[in-house]
Amino acid sequence: MSEYFIYAFIYLVAAVIAVPLAILFGLGSVLGYLIAGVVIGPVIGLVGDETTTIQHFAEFGVVIMLFLVGLELEPKSLWAMRHRLLGLGGLQVAGTAAAILGLGIWLGLSWSVALAIGLILALSSTAIVLQTFNEKGLTRTEGGQNAFSVLLFQDIAVIPMLAFIPLLALPELVEKARHVTQQVADHNEELSLIAGLPGWAYGLVITGSMALVVVGGHYLSRPLLRFVACSGLREIFTAAALMLVIGVSVLMTLVGLSPALGTFLAGVVLANSEFRHELEANIEPFRGLLLGLFFITVGAGINFDILFSEFFLVMGLTVGIIVLKALILFVLATIFRIRNSSRWLLALSLAQAGEFGFVLINYTVQNHVLPGSIGQTLSLVVAMSMLLTPLLFIFFEKVILPRFEQTSNEREADHIDEQGTVIIAGIGRFGQIVNRLLVANGIKTVVLDHQAAQVDNLRKINTKAYFGDATRPELLHTAGIEHAAMLIIAIDNRDNAIQLVKYVKHKYPNLKVLVRAFDRGHGYLLRQAGADIIESETYHSAVEIGAAALRVLGCSPEFVENRQHTYKSVDAELSDALYAAWKSEAGEQERFDNNYYKLFIDFEERLKKEMAFGREDVTARTDPQGSRNDSEPEVAEGKRDH
Known part of the structure; x- marks a missing residue:
């Protein structure tokens, strides 16, 4: 018992020290966990053989994470994303697997080995990507939404992969391991509801299991949670929430499906439940802790002996996979009209291999599809690609994103081909409401905003707006300020708003100026500048x-x-x-x-x-x-x- 406490203490100390330091230096928590694992594992050697066992336990964090993601999605939202799910996600998996298959055959591998490797490396890390999206506020972006669709399809694709991979078994490996397999099977029998079933029966079991998750989640979980909630004991509700997640995971495992997929489906079913927020609050701490533990085990599990002996091979394969997947994703993003920085976010965030790769590697070795030596090298490639992923996010944040923001700011102002009674400077939430009210009453407006993305989004909903900085006199002249009756200022920069009022009231004293104030002090400054009507936003x-x-x-x-x-x-x-x-x-x-x-x-x-x-x-x-x-x-x- 004391041994487990010692290991727990080591992992916690590593996390408590490494993660805050990583965040302090702008590296993100995921890279902090990975570095902590590398230090206590290969570098210092405080942990060792138990890492693989702990990793299987820590993978439950991925299961919990997908349950929480499912809680955020209503079924109608899932249906709305079906085109990205099947189109973008399906093409990514198929394209990556096909590209690696071709490269493998070109390098002299048999087609079955190359295809198995392609399927393994086509998957990306759901744990790292979603955790990083959440930390950096990228979940709701266009790139984040499309990346989530691809990740969800990959998790679904694991099911047919598990069914298909045994068909790729190499005859020589099967014959060599036949007697060993029989001996191992006598000592390591796992519970299964599908062992020995014919194909039609297996299909019925799968269908019944999915139906049980959907129907049970909708009709049985609510009375259960209502009964537990009546006790008023928070710890019992937490136990009930974990019971649901673990129960679905066990069911999926018994029928040979992905526990992550099952719990995601259960989360979607419960998305409309009145207990949704309570479930999130009770399970969230377990998700963060277990995911952190999972990342540490990934770092601790890197075999430096093999890495150093095959350093150039492993790093070459790792970089090659990242570049290949990023290129395929970038092309698909272009085809699906994902624009600007979102295209790069999709390509870079999903360029790594994923945690399910470890599962599939073990599965392929056990089913005699891959030799053990190739399996060890692939495990290193998967781990190293995950280790490099936070650096890809840093590259996106520090290099790619500023470039697109600068391009947006350097965009030339639109040519204004019309004039109106009212000019509105700023078309954020405040300006949009003002504009809709005026336009609905037949008043002609000319809308200006300095954020190109905002202008483009408004044009998608048939709201005419022009890109340009309203504080520039020449732009106001082009917008027809000499003939306008009113200027409404709703820009989000306090100082610019004050300076604009001063300029306009000096240049066009008869023009009525209405302006939004952020607070009382800002209102005083605007009033002093000459604004005719000032309204506080709150x-x-x-x-x-x-x-x-x-x-x-x-x-x-x-x-x-x-x-x-x-x-x-x-x-x-x-x-x-x-x-x-x-x-x-x-x-x-x-x-x-x-x-x-x-x-x-x-x-x-x-x-x-x-x-x-x-x-x-x-x-x-x-x-x-x-x-x-x-x-x-x-x-x-x-x-x-x-």
């Missing part, structure tokens, strides 16, 4: 939330409307007085002295007095804890009004 939404809270607490709609009007009136008076105090003290600086704060406090007291009238109505409708007592019908009425 003011109205905050007032509406406060009003909704009063309605839910039982206040009548008339009372709430009166309170809103009172608040706005007092705040408008407060704003004028505070601006005068700020202007006299601050000048061009955004700062607030003690007199300003005193005035603010005085007006807060004034607001309380103004609001005091009718407050008894609120107190009478709610108890001291803020809960309802006898006004339930009015709450419902308030909700309908809201």
Whole structure:
């Protein structure tokens, strides 16, 4: 027992030291885990033969990860991505396997060995890629979504690979290992529901197992989780969540399918469950810890003796596989019209071999498809490609991404071929709402934005916008500012917004300028610059939330409307007085002295007095804890009004 505690302590110490250092130097947690494994394994030798056993246990982290990914996908979302799943994913696996098959035959390998190697290396690392996407915020990007589709297809493809690979067995290896296989089988019999079944029965078992996961996940898991939740014990709910994941994994293993695929399907089924977020919260810590352990075992499992003895062969194969897969993925990304940096993200993120490669390598050796020596070399290639993957992400982040951002910024401004009554500078979330409201009422607008990607996205939904920097006078002239009635400024740079107001009010004093302010201080500076109308981006939404809270607490709609009007009136008076105090003290600086704060406090007291009238109505409708007592019908009425 003490031996396991010692190994656990070693792995944890390595992770606690290496991962924070890796993140500090911008390398990412995955590379930190891999380096930790290399240090405690091949370098220092603190861990050794037990690494393979621990790796099988740590692979459960991949299973949990795919369950959590499934929880994020509703079935309709999965159906929506079917074209990328089958098209992009299918072509990637088939293209990579075919390319490696051709190269293997050219190098003198038999076609069966070359095909087996191609299938193994066609897979990428789901664990590393999804973990890195999550850390770097790349999951929702175009490249991230397409990469996920490819990874999901690869996990599905493992099933037919496991069925097909035994057909590639080499006769000489089968004959050589026949008596050894019989001896091993006598001592290592594994549980299986499909052993000895004919093909038609095997198909029925597979179909029944998948149906059990879907039907059980939809109809049986909810009553179970509801029953467990009634206990109020968080640890029991955690146990139930793990029980579901482990149960599905065991079922998939017994029928010869991928546990990761089964748990992913279970997650998709539970994506609409009311327990979805609770399941995520309870399982997430296990995912992170087990994935970290898996990455450490990958690093610790690198055999430096073989690596050094065949260094150039292993590194040559590793680099060759990464380049080949990246090239194939880049071509497919071009065919599927994945643009700009997303194309590079897809190609570089999936260029490595994956953790399922270890499983398939062992499987091919056991089924006499590959000789043991080739299996050892391939294991090193898979491990080294995974070890280099974080460096590919760093290359993308430091070299590729800035290049496309610079290209976007250097893009020439669009030629503006029309003019409108209103010019809108900035078409983010705020500007889009303003533009839709005006256009819907028949007002002609000219929309400008300095982010090329944003402009291109708006054009996809038939919203006309022009790329260009609205702070440039020549662009405003081209947009027809001399004839416009109004300029609406919704750009996300505070200083640029202020400077634009100053320029426009100086050059075109009769032009009405409406501008979005980020906060009170920014509003003062905009007001000082000459803006005609200034609206805080949070003011109205905050007032509406406060009003909704009063309605839910039982206040009548008339009372709430009166309170809103009172608040706005007092705040408008407060704003004028505070601006005068700020202007006299601050000048061009955004700062607030003690007199300003005193005035603010005085007006807060004034607001309380103004609001005091009718407050008894609120107190009478709610108890001291803020809960309802006898006004339930009015709450419902308030909700309908809201």
